[in-house]
Amino acid sequence: MEVLEEQLKVLSVSRRSRPEEPTYLLDVVLQPGGPLAVSCSNFSVRLHDRESLRPLGEFLGHSGPICGITFARRSSDLLFSGSADGSVRLWDVRRRGSNAVQTFGSDSTHSFCSFDLNCSDALLCAGTEQVDGEDSFLVFWDRRKAGADPLGVYSESHSDDITQVRFHPQDKDRLASGSTDGLVNVFDLSRGAEDEALLATLNSDSSAGAVCWCGPASSRLLCLSHDEGLHLWDLSRLDSDQPLSLFSAADTRSLELLPGGGGVDYLVGGSYLEEAELLLVVGGTKSGELHLMSCDGGGLRLLRSLEGGHASTVRCFLWDAQGEALVTGGEDAQLLLWKPGGEELTTGKKETMKSQSALRLKSRPHKKHAYQREKTT
Amino acid sequence: IKVSRDTLYEAVKEVLQGSVAKPRKFVESVELQISLKNYDPQKDKRFSGTVRLKTLPRPKFSVCVLGDQQHCDEAKAADMPHMDIEALKKLNKNKKLVKKLAKKYDAFLASESLIKQIPRILGPGLNKAGKFPSLLTHNENLNTKVDEFRHPVPFYERCILLNKWRNWVLCLAVAVGHVKMTEDELVYNIHLAVNFLVSLLKKNWQNVRALYVKSTMGKPQRLY
Numbered sequence: 215m216e217v218l219e220e221q222l223k224v225l226s227v228s229r230r231s232r233p234e235e236p237t238y239l240l241d242v243v244l245q246p247g248g249p250l251a252v253s254c255s256n257f258s259v260r261l262h263d264r265e266s267l268r269p270l271g272e273f274l275g276h277s278g279p280i281c282g283i284t285f286a287r288r289s290s291d292l293l294f295s296g297s298a299d300g301s302v303r304l305w306d307v308r309r310r311g312s313n314a315v316q317t318f319g320s321d322s323t324h325s326f327c328s329f330d331l332n333c334s335d336a337l338l339c340a341g342t343e344q345v346d347g348e349d350s351f352l353v354f355w356d357r358r359k360a361g362a363d364p365l366g367v368y369s370e371s372h373s374d375d376i377t378q379v380r381f382h383p384q385d386k387d388r389l390a391s392g393s394t395d396g397l398v399n400v401f402d403l404s405r406g407a408e409d410e411a412l413l414a415t416l417n418s419d420s421s422a423g424a425v426c427w428c429g430p431a432s433s434r435l436l437c438l439s440h441d442e443g444l445h446l447w448d449l450s451r452l453d454s455d456q457p458l459s460l461f462s463a464a465d466t467r468s469l470e471l472l473p474g475g476g477g478v479d480y481l482v483g484g485s486y487l488e489e490a491e492l493l494l495v496v497g498g499t500k501s502g503e504l505h506l507m508s509c510d511g512g513g514l515r516l517l518r519s520l521e522g523g524h525a526s527t528v529r530c531f532l533w534d535a536q537g538e539a540l541v542t543g544g545e546d547a548q549l550l551l552w553k554p555g556g557e558e559l560t561t562g563k564k565e566t567m568k569s570q571s572a573l574r575l576k577s578r579p580h581k582k583h584a585y586q587r588e589k590t591t
Numbered sequence: 592i593k594v595s596r597d598t599l600y601e602a603v604k605e606v607l608q609g610s611v612a613k614p615r616k617f618v619e620s621v622e623l624q625i626s627l628k629n630y631d632p633q634k635d636k637r638f639s640g641t642v643r644l645k646t647l648p649r650p651k652f653s654v655c656v657l658g659d660q661q662h663c664d665e666a667k668a669a670d671m672p673h674m675d676i677e678a679l680k681k682l683n684k685n686k687k688l689v690k691k692l693a694k695k696y697d698a699f700l701a702s703e704s705l706i707k708q709i710p711r712i713l714g715p716g717l718n719k720a721g722k723f724p725s726l727l728t729h730n731e732n733l734n735t736k737v738d739e740f741r742h743p744v745p746f747y748e749r750c751i752l753l754n755k756w757r758n759w760v761l762c763l764a765v766a767v768g769h770v771k772m773t774e775d776e777l778v779y780n781i782h783l784a785v786n787f788l789v790s791l792l793k794k795n796w797q798n799v800r801a802l803y804v805k806s807t808m809g810k811p812q813r814l815y
Binding site for chain 1: 633634635636637638639640641642643684703704706707709710714715716718719720721723724725726728787790791793
């Protein structure tokens with residue numbers, strides 16, 4: 215954890231990728247060895263080089279807002295995307311700009327606002343918006359069966375839009391779902407029917423936006439609500455006397471997280487960095503600063519504030535452990551790469567710390583010939 | 592807040608007078624309607640959550656305590672409906688009975704030990720009804736908790752199609768009280784709700800097109 219914290223403390227913008235058209239960058243994902251995939255508000259999915267952020271291609275086809283993207287675990291060539299257009303699509307990263315390899319759909323009334331793929335790359339699950347003012351569904355497919363109908367649905371556990379679906383990182387049968395009804399449900403799919411599968415229901419008393427598995431053996435759940443609340447629950451305590459809640463804040467904006475008082479204006483999201491055993495929560499302020507925080511039972515602790523990055527609301531981030539870099543994307547259409555001691559090669563605010571490679575690039579060899587030629591004329 | 596106290600009081604007066612002039616068979620709710628602008632629900636962050644008000648926005652609000660021994664004793668002393676784990680187990684996970692229980696009360700509070708077991712004992716029935724309990728700890732006095740149980744008032748986007756102009760107008764409705772409340776109570780709740788909701792919008796007041804307050808059957812009074 216210390217090594218990572220030290221790295222986070224010296225992050226600065228190293229690369230900036232700015233597409234020509236104004237679009238919001240909503241989600242960014244990465245699989246080791248592969249490219250970055252970014253979902254955009256114009257219904258496209260774009261690929262970028264992990265180190266240079268160079269655009270590598272895009273996938274078009276969705277006709278509605280994209281609710282999520284994910285790579286398959288075992289193959290960074292396979293990219294899934296889910297959309298409010300009622301489809302989950304599979305794209306082959308090697309065949310950029312082409313149509314989806316596979317499309318998964320369900321009932322025509324289903325509009326998806328979340329989806330995920332389990333850790334064995336076999337099971338897809340999508341969460342729907344509320345249908346007919348009554349029901350909302352979790353829809354399941356076996357992704358290995360091309361053109362197949364859903365395996366089935368769960369319809370009883372939520373009463374409103376299902377905004378996040380998250381499979382457990384190691385247990386292929388464990389699933390968490392979050393909804394605007396405020397509930398986060400945990401299922402063990404190996405138990406069969408829905409009311410047997412429902413293991414736990416946690417109440418955020420608000421509207422659940424993001425859900426993230428975290429902690430030792432990924433036994434904890436982080437939930438961020440749409441009105442900037444945060445909850446951390448420990449599921450290993452389900453069968454004990456201890457309370458499930460490790461930490462809870464109804465409004466994180468009121469927490470004094472920054473030196474000199476003051477806090478964040480909004481939360482971007484959370485991500486569990488397994489190797490470092492760090493639950494990273496990112497928040498932002500309206501002026502464009504980003505604040506990296508660690509979260510545990512003691513609450514939120516500021517690790518590093520980042521400036522000179524985005525000009526508008528930041529919507530997504532990820533930590534690339536292999537590349538030791540932070541990637542952020544936002545409503546200003548920018549994709550940024552932050553590295554420890556990184557220095558931007560193009561225009562943009564610079565930090566005082568300079569990396570070796572930056573120094574090398576800055577020093578140009580003295581042009582003896584040109585000088586001599588000039589002198590004689 | 593960009594709405595003056597005078598405007599708030601005037602509007603609330605009109606709403607209350609309107610409900611007295613045309614009394615209904617039920618106690619009308621008072622709701623705050625906000626129409627948004629410069630907000631694209633397809634790409635902007637979802638605007639949803641709960642706003643905590645000072646006075647309960649519902650006239651009759653029944654809460655049932657699903658309690659451990661201590662909480663059931665407290666509930667009994669406070670003359671509040673309650674059930675212990677044995678009573679819940681007697682429902683035998685029967686869907687109809689759980690549905691009936693959900694319909695009987697407006698909200699549920701549950702002790703830690705019980706709340707963990709609800710999926711196992713009752714199944715997802717309370718979830719489906721939108722009535723999954725909130726946690727009741729031993730640090731709080733039961734009565735204050737219920738009084739304070741600012742039944743979280745949900746707010747969420749609704750798109751209303753205006754037939755004439757073929758425009759999608761984003762409008763939210765939030766219940767802030769009822770017509771049996773005093774002017775002061777309503778003004779306070781509206782003030783709280785407006786401040787909270789506007790604080791969550793990306794561009795704050797730049798995202799607000801208009802604000803209205805009205806009773807369920809009454810005429811909307813413009814605030815902004």
